[in-house]
Amino acid sequence: MLWATNTPYPSWLNPGDNTWQLVAATLVGLMSLPGIAVLYGGLVRKKWIVNTMLMVFSGFSLTLVVWMLWGYNMAFGPLAHFGPTGSFWSGFIGHFTPLSTAGSEQGQAVSGANSVIPFHFSTATLAYFQFVFAAITPLLFLGGLVGRLKFKAWLLIVPLWITLIYTVNAALLWGGGFFAQKGAVDYSGGYVIHLSAGVAAFVGAAIVGPRRWQDRENAFPSNLMMVAIGAGILWLGWNGFNGGDPFYAGADAASAVLNTNVATAAALLTWLFWDMFASRQKKPTFLGAINGMICGLVAITPSAGWVNGVGALLVGLIASSVVWFAWTYVSRLRPFSKVDDALGVVYTHGFAGLTGGLLVGLLADPKMVEYGVTGAHFKGPGSFSVGGWFFTHSFHQLWEQFLAAAWIICYTGIGTAVIFYVVKKLVGLREDDLTLREGDIAIHEEEAFPEPTFGEPVASPSHLHPDNV
């Protein structure tokens, strides 16, 4: 067989790994388009559907352009070493360079995060996989800002935030930077993506200011079936989100997928339970169940392939409970009661991401081996596992997790505030009140459900009319 002996791949490329990585990346991309677009479109008022969906699609596009031009290399390229080796500034950020040559796309992927076992796919695969994670992060914090953020402001916020916030956090935790060297771990982005998005949504919403009080009072979701479609795509798309992060289509990828689904099911049911027995109305609600589902997905993200099945179940149960009580009670306390985080991103992503990140330090099972060369339980060269307090009786990992969380909250919080104030100076952050009353039609001259009965073409006489052809 000529095909078998004469493969069109370089020797370092494994088609199985490459295929899974590209499929996983596409699954994560689908979480944004159309996942987040229809989830948020279904949750906002009818008059904001088009605006919300366009911000999702344009944000995704902006991040990819930034990613190719400098974002990827800042986050995952070789570190720039601004200080002595081992110091914070040495492991702070990569170089501001584009990913544009044939060699840099088709060569073997290298990343500071894993220097022991080389990747079995090309840089283009890794860059695209990491891009879809970067892209979904601003789309998540958009949920806190919908219903009043100026469209032009959004077009500036996304590239600035990706460049100044996302790349730094990614380099520090994933790109082999300072916190990675210290031992803090984040399997797929509980901190870099979700905690960070939750903080950015909250700080951003505080600076942009609340929606019109009438819109807050009357915050009817536009379409619960669209929410179902978006939420379903998120859940199953998460198989790529967490299943793709071992970077090998191996046993740990499978564990991550199974654990992700177990935690999510537990979290959905937990929220349902609290809704039915502890809420004021005692009713099981669909939108509540979806909140619980998202809490589970977010909370298992930092530990997906490092906890065992029972650990995953506990992660879902604990995180969903923490967020349910935060959503119900903490939301009444300052500063939460004073900030209009429109879709509650600080709860379902911020609190859930933080809870999940800290739970790594308690529940990670050292026998769950990532990069086990000949299979699970094999601790060969390059194998990697994390030990939580439950197994090691040491709080070391929890402490590292705590420090990394403190960094993410402070850096993202302050950095987001600076970016929003700069954008406010440049183009303003809010649409004016008359525009906010009308929504989509005033901003885009489009509406989600056009009513042809009452519309007439403006160009008249029409060039399509038989008399004018």
Place this chain on the structure above:
Amino acid sequence: MKLVTAVIKPFKLDEVKEAVKAAGISGMTVTQSRGFGRTGSHIEIYRGKEYEFDFVDKVRCEIVCDDDQVDGLIDSIVQAARTDTVGDGMAWVSDIEHVVRIRTNDRGGNAL
């Protein structure tokens, strides 16, 4: 010439339609509508926030008929639309000055 207007529970529409046909009536116009009466309001919950709905979904049926058909028609509607619970709706009868069938330009009783 009379106009019979009946506001009924939406899930009773099919039965009312069959009853109206059985009463020998040749046409009826329906509109989805909302109203309040003695039913009171209901609550809907979205993301933990409660909304009170005073107006309940109804279907409004309009039937034009001859004077001597009215009593039979009302009986049919009442029988078909009734569930013996609060919110079964109402029907009322009003006089009509003139009726025209648009296709034929027939007037009065011939228009029906």
